[in-house]
Amino acid sequence: MADPKPAADGEFFVDSSLDVQGVTGGSAASGAERDPLSVEPAVSGTRGARLWFGRHAVSLGWFVPLIVLGTAVHAAALTSRAAPGELPGAVAAVVFGTLAALLLWMLARRLHLTQPAAALAVFVFLLSPLALTAHTTASLPNAVAPVLLAGVIVVIDPRRSTRLRMIVGAIVAAILAVVLLLELAASGAPATSSVIGRWWALDPAILILGTGCSVAALAVARLRPFGLVSLGLVLLALRPGADMLVPAAALWLPLAALLVAGTVQAAAQAAWEAGFTAVWLEIVAGIFLVAVVGVFIFAAPALAPGYRTLLEGSPGGQPGQPGAVPTFAQSGVVGDAAAGATPPASAGAEVPGTDDPTGPAAEAESGRALAGAQTAARASIGLQLSTNPQLQLSAEATAELVAGDVDVRSVLTLAQLLASTPVAVSDFPAVAGEVGAPRRQILISSLGGRASTGSSAVLNDVSAYFENLAPPLGGANVVSTDDGVLVIFPFGEPADLLPAGQGP
Incomplete structure (x- = not known):
């Protein structure tokens, strides 16, 4: 499956070639020769749509099925966990999660991730047990996550002016700080358990993969800032008295998904530079995506009871955790x-009034x-x-x-x-x-x-x-x-x- 060059200057929406100019018939900003068909004023809307779809069918083939699958799974989760009074907020959280998935795809492509790697990031972001919990719970960070992702896309876009990128970067940092401070202030009372403990009970796979890839990302220049922020959020969840499961997860999940896909691609590229071809790189990435899908479908339900409960938090870290049956x-x-x-009557003792142990009166x-x-x-x-x-x-x-x-x-x-x-x-x-x-x-x-x-x-x-x-x-x-x-x-x-x- 051929992959257009990622993160080209004209990238805007789904892929490097899917930009505003390309949608409207203009040329890509990369300086390539303009397609005569794309500038003919007589091209009809239907034909233009066919041309657009033909150029971006591969990207849509990677991206759209994941969005459809994620929406279906989230809808099923809503019916099982959202109370009638909470349904509007939960639906809004799902909408924000879908928008964040779109922006995560754009960000992954901006960071030179291949289509399979970007699809892997979106899959983890939408369908891990922790994601199903976060994306179906109404919270402020669910609404803030798409804003932060959009801001990061602008900040890393070299076509934007330095001044604009600095302003947007400052706004992103301020929003992140305000949201975290609000959640820290809202937690107030001592927590019933650590956030990390509840993350582990809900989704150990993403916790291990996300944290490990966050550390590994420190060795990859383009992923290093995201790795630092991810590790910072994990450390924040480890603080004494932390009690902010869904808010922390809503902010950490996009980073974890991006870093898992990014570090996998970095490892595959290192192998490719040692002798693999570009085609083999695509094959390896696609196989890994299929393997991860299998892990989440077959292994995660056994590892994470959160697939059954899909709930915000619990008084974990106590005898009432899953598997504990107290005496x-x-x-x-x-x-x-x-x-x-x-005490009940012993087997050998005679109970008054039960001379005939087989009679109805004795049984009564x-x-x-x-x-x-x-x-x-x-x-x-x-x-x-x-x-x-x-x-x-x-x-x-x-x-x-x-x-x-x-x-x-x-x-x-x-x-x-x-x-x-x-x-x-x-x-x-x-x-x-x-x-x-x-x-x-x-x-x-x-x-x-x-x-x-x-x-x-x-x-x-x-x-x-x-x-x-x-x-x-x-x-x-x-x-x-x-x-x-x-x-x-x-x-x-x-x-x-x-x-x-x-x-x-």
Whole structure:
């Protein structure tokens, strides 16, 4: 696949030949001989469009499918994670992400990246798990990223005057500084976990590739400034108290994607200079692109639970992280709950009133005894949870908790969450039609001192925590309601979570 010379002086939109003059029929600024067909005044609009498409079909073939695929994947992500009230902001974030992808392609071509390498950058930028999270979450940096990319394109354009490039460069630096300062000020309270820790849980592949290529880019002159800024953002995410997952990702992702593609091409070019031909360079870059696509499609879902949750942040770095199934001792609130619970009838002991162990009356009595033991166990651990100073309960929620009416999964997951942040619960609502069953819903009114009503940040944090838990605590759905954030566990309380074997 022949690649037109990248970053020619006339480059403007998609490729080096796709400039304003080329679209309107003028000559390229490179000084090449003017095509007589392109300057004929009698050329119709339809014929001009065909000529334009013929000149740029290769570039469009690399770029357009990625945009279509990215839009489809983002639309699917929106339907699974955006609350109705947050949908307009999430859609706007997707639009800004698509615009940023277009500008990233332009920037890559300006930096002399081949079409396969530029396509690789766009693919990583649009379809990595971290990208799917950042591009479907409304945040200021999502809107700022296209502006910064456009500014960088102007700054590195040698056709522009030095004065204009200096002015635009100063504006870009000022915007970046203001956005980072605003996000730092907004983080305020101590973070529940490090941003890097949540990046790792969400997308370890891009974190490793992006950071490694940022370091390698320091050896490539044209990529060195981008590598320095990328490493600076990573260090900012490592700072104590950092709690800005999506804002940091929205600014870092374009750099990471660009540097991954740029360093791969630099390595391929070094091999080419040692004996490869230009055709082999294209082949190697294309094969690498296909390999990366395969990694993201087949390996990333196994590596990154973020493909399932696609959420902004979570109280990570605690027992509630993916794969952690706590015991009662680890929860810190149930301690000796098993000792306080009514023990079940042992296998060899005779229960009063059960002379005929096979009779219906005996079975009913045994069921009532077991239900009573389970309720007592829930009441014991619920009472201990209610004394946690990090937990704020309404009178109704307290009564339900200490009466043993709350599903043990609610108790355990709240206990873990309280280890990192204060929580206010207004109710444990019963599911309609489930009379006498443990209440498997939690209505959270605030998290970390932030009211949950109308707050997308709280909704995302609560969702990231509960939806990212491993079985048997996992599987909960999180929805936004007028009264707060509602957590709904699946039907059926796991038997092995009750202390001292108080399960059926």
